[in-house]
Amino acid sequence: MKKSKLLTFVAILIIFIYIFPIFWMVISSFKTDLEVITQKFFPSKINFNNYKYILEQSGVLRWFFNSTLISLISTFGVVIITIFASYSLGRLNFRGNKFLFYFTLAGIMIPLQAIMIPRYLLLRDLNLLNSYWGLIIPYMINPMFVLIVSQFFKGIPNEFEEAARIDGAGELYILFRIMVPLAKPSLVAISVFSFVSTWNDFLWPLIVMTDQKMYTLPVGLATFYGSYSMKYGITMAGNVIAALPIFIFFMIFQEQLIQGLNVGGLKE
Amino acid sequence: MKKRTLSGYLFYIPFGFLYILFLIYPLIQGFRMSFYEWDLFSEPTFIGLANFTKMFNDPTFWETLWHTLYFVILTVPILVILGFLIALLLNSKIYFQKLFRVLFFFPYILSITIVCSIWVFMYQPNFGIISKIFQAVGINYRGWLTNPTTAMPAIALTTIWWTLGFNVILYLAGLQEISPSIYEAATIDGANSFQKTFFIAVPLLKRTHSLVLVLQTIASLQIFGQVYIMTGGGPNGKTRVLIQYIYDQGFRYFRMGYAQAMALFFFVIMFIVSIVQFRLTLGTGGEKS
DSSP, X not given: OOOOHHHHHHHHHHHHHHHHHHHHHHHHXXXXXXXXXXXXXXXXXOOOXXXXXXXXXXXXXXXXXXXXXXXXXXXXXXXXXXXXXXXXXXXXXXXTHHHHHXXXXXXXXXXXXXXXXXXXHHHHHTTOTTSHHHHHHHHTOXXXXXXXXXXXXXXXXXXXXXXXXXXXXXXXXXXXXXXXXXXXXXXXXXXXXXXXXXXXXXXXXXXXXXXXGGOOHHHHHHHHHHHTTTOHHHHHHHHHHHHXXXXXXXXXXXXXXXXXXXXXXXXX | OOBOHHHHHHHHHHHHHHHIIIIIHHHHHHHHHTTEEOOSSSOOEEOTTHHHHHHHTOHHHHHHHHHHHHHHHHHHHHHHXXXXXXXXXXXXXXXXXXXXXXXXXXXXXXXXXXXXXXXXXXXXXXXXXXXXXXXXXXXXXOOTTTSHHHHHHHHXXXXXXXXXXXXXXXXXXXXHHSOHHHHHHHHHTTXXXXXXXXXIIHHHTHHHHHHHHHHHHHHHHTOOHHHHHHTTTOSTTTTOOHHHHHHIIIIXXXXXXXXXXXXXXXXXXXXXXXXXXXXXXXXXTTTTO
């Protein structure tokens, strides 16, 4: 198999242009205000003052903590709830199973934007506005995830289950000892996707969180940038700090993430 | 298989309960709200269809709807075609193939705030790098986000950069399903790579094309964050989109009923597009497979 040098060259060229904004963000984060305004391409020396400022003066660390906590708990919750619901839909043969399948399917047609106001009022009545749970609990339900995982459960051959049933295994044993390990690829995919999309969500935390201390990183940074509109060095340093964990996460899980996107055709 | 009714329902309950509470109930409640006038502080007043007549007579509503549609027109065709072309390139026999795929996908997982602030920085009128690049080829233009003509295209370009990787991934998956023997047969018949692309890859990926097209349309119709962060809807409301108008009416001016009437209109549009998506992803007996 001969690899094409010409096509590789074209690809390098395109990637170079494509990645440039990220490169620009990183090098700008080391510039002084003067270097930014005078349009110097490279900073004269690497200085960490912008980073120092971000970590000491702004609420970034708190927002970082909020985002991490919310993303971890809601991802854990969505996986557990999805496992049970998809096992019910995908493998348990019961009266009403078909109805529940279509009922769940209907959920993927409801866009958050169409229900953001009544949902906000509901959270207000439940006293969950401006609280972690107000974000976490709604993130824990995802009809699309349930459908994806239940399709996966359906595809598992009956022999595995039957052997365990003959040995007298109960429903929970079968679910967690047999089905969950076999459905691992789909579960990893939805966890990774859930984590990334919760971490990056903008609209919902913007609505739910009113106290600046409760902001998530995307919402916090958006207001932060608003008040530092001309301090681009600091802004870019904030970006790098916010992007770093997601970059590391991405490097570890990129295969599962890509696979997850393919499984469901998921998109925010 | 034995019937397992009790565990069937028990296992569905945690999801079902929250699903009804946070999705179904707000949807019904939203439907009800659209017939009321309500500012959150006084009692709601039933006003029948007044919110809807107001909506159809509100020039700002139509304007924001048009801006949303304009954004869809600007982004969807480019994202679909470019996504396909880049996937073709990354699927061909090149060095560092895997690394390129990862690099191309990376912007997609950055949060909207990061993406928008990088681009606002680059579009910055006085020292932004984009103006500088244009100056280098003799075009002296600085009003990327402040001029009504270029503001929406500038937001569209940012969005294209941000989400292109997703479509590339979907297309790569589609391309990998095409059996190499089809290409080999075509090579033996003397087809060149251009012919192989347009007479094999394009028609065989029919399902992927429609899936990408519909998903992209759904995503683009939901445009809000980019506008909110990059221009705030300005200059002069020229980039204000429907979701932002709903958001402003609801959460800034507390016209809950009116905002919800528009949200319902949005829901109907999305519902129609979703039915198409549903037929593509889960239709044709997909439930059984």
